[in-house]
Amino acid sequence: MENQVAVDLVEFLNASPTAFHAVDEAKKRLRSAGYEQVSEREDWKLEAGKKYFFTRNHSTIVAFGIGKKYVAGNGIYIVGAHTDSPCLKLKPVTKVSKGGYLEVGVQTYGGGLWHTWFDRDLAIAGRVIIREHKDGSESYSHRLVRIEEPIMRIPTLAIHLDRDVNDGFKVNKQTHLAPVLATSVKAELNKPASKNGSAETASSDDKKLDEKTSSRQKHHSLLLQLIAAQAGCKPDDICDFELQACDTQKSVIAGALKEFVFSGRLDNLCMSFCSLKALIDSTSADSSLQEETGVRMVALFDHEEVGSDSAQGAGSPVMLDALSRITNSFSSDTKLLPIAIQRSFLVSADMAHALHPNYMDKHEENHQPKMHSGLVIKHNANQRYATNAVTSFLFREIAAKHKLPVQDFVIRNDMLCGSTIGPILASGVGIRTVDVGAPQLSMHSIREMCAVDDVKHSYQHFKAFFQEFSHLDAKLAVDI
Structure with missing residues (x-):
């Protein structure tokens, strides 16, 4: 029998080619579970026993269920993850024409394994800002778009023209990564006819500098037509967009024994999904929040892959704003927020590095996370991870109670350590934090892999955390 949590994960992944789509899918699942959307632009009127969520930039989402016995100053128990993954994002001006080809200008986002993007069937997804005409007036809307069929490709150079490529392929991110959209000849033949019956030409476009046609100088008309068709508008009504290249290959449960998930964006949509499902399921039963x-909160941030320094990243006030507004909704006493923070706890959930059978020397002998062996608790003496003995113990105790496997990871002393949202939120908010993640291979590749068992372990561990942490935390006192 298939692991149903992993099956649900695959559905989530296939619905989420971008951070915007991941947030949209999360919203759908939360609404179906009875969560009410609140706006950061308005005053919140929250009630104990109710469930809420809000979004920022439609790429970050925070959802929370308030205990029926909650009072201002009590703790908030959070699993934090991120919605973004390394990718190729379209530039503000994408029109590139070289050697008889139409190419799309892209910029690298995050620390991707860029060689894995070559020779893949690519599509485009993201959001567009649309000009709308209603009752003689103009308005603007934000719409998600997704072109699912392959429309682009980044071809490799034939080995005959680079005989040394197998000795080391070094990607030039500026000159090698532009995807091919079409040939100039075919694009010219397929241009839509203008009002006078002739095909539109680049020279006629260049003469039109008004707002509605300026985008034609920035982007190939063919690209705009494809985007407009998905957005349900005219090309001239596209005001701006944030789009990225996407692999068209679907996420699947695979392997000879169906034990793996093969997919892009496992880092970190796997942890985003597991934490979201755990929150929904831990707050869905009628009695789940009664005691x-x-x-209970999940916070899924954008821009972790580039440092989290944005209005919607973990380095922004999103987390502190949420804690503050929840606390202040139940009391006007400003002294209660610092107390609430000290009673709160964050599980920073970001995928971990599984032991690689072909590169065994990249892990030290005592810290070799393996697939099917549960969540990995990440440690780093230099605070690249925010775990300490107290936070590790508390998280490990939950695993022990439910007989869930758990592992430890420390980077080799002669290697540089990555980081997560954990230290950012721990230092910015002052909240106790443990860094964890499910083990995976091929991190930051266009196609990654993890174990279906660890998807289930992660979900179960997060769900147990939500259900039991308030009782467990009361048993351990440190700063007294």
Whole structure:
């Protein structure tokens, strides 16, 4: 029998080619579970026992269920993850024409394994800002778009023209990564006819500098037509967009024994999904929040892959704003927020490095996370991860109670360590934090892999955390 949590993960992944789509899919699942959307632009009127969520930039989402016995100053128990993954994002001006080809200008986002993007069937997804005409007036809307069929490709150079390529392929991110959209000849033949019956030409476009046609100088008309068709508008009504190249190959449960998930964006949509499902399921039963004294929360941030320094990243006030507004909704006493923060706890969930059978020397002998062996608790003495003995113990105790496997990871001393949203939020908010993640291979590749068992382990561990942390935390006192 297939692991149903992994099956649900695959559905989530296939619905989420971008951070915007991941947030949209999360919204659908939360609404179906009875969560109410609140706006950061308005005053919140929250009630104990109710469930809420809000989005920022439609690429970050925070959802929370308030315990029926919650009072201001009580703790908030959070699993934090991120919605973004390394990718190729379209530039503000994408029109590139070289050697009889129409190419699309892209910029690298995050630390991707860019050689894995070559010879893949690529599509485009993201969001567009649309000009709308209603009752003689103009308005603007934000729409998600997704072209699912392959329309682009980044071809490799034939080995006959680079005989040394197998000795080391070094990608030039500026000159090698532009995807091919079409040939100039075919694009010219397929241009739509203008009002006078002639095909539109580049020279006629260049003469039109008004707002509605300026985008034609920035982007190939063919690209705009494809985007407009998906957005349900005219090309001239596209005001701006944030789009990225996407692999068209679907996420699947695979392997000879169906034990793996093969997919892009496992880092970090796997942890985003597991935490979201755990929150929904831990707050769905009628009695699930009846005895809860705290708040159960999931926070999925954008821009982790580029440092989190944005209005919607973990380095922004999103987390502190959420904690503050929840606390202040139940009391006007400003002294209660610092107390609530000290009673709160964050599980920073970001995928971990599984032991690679072909590169065994990249892990030290005592810290070799393996697939099917549960969540990995990440440690780093230099605070690249925010785990300490207290936070590790508390998270490990939950695993022990439910007989869930758990592992430890420390980077080799002669290697540089990555980081997560954990240290950012721990230092910015002052909240106790443990860094964890499910083990995976091929991190930051266009196609990654993890184990279906670890998807289930992660979900179960996060769900147990939500259900039991307030009781467990009361048993351990440190700063007294």
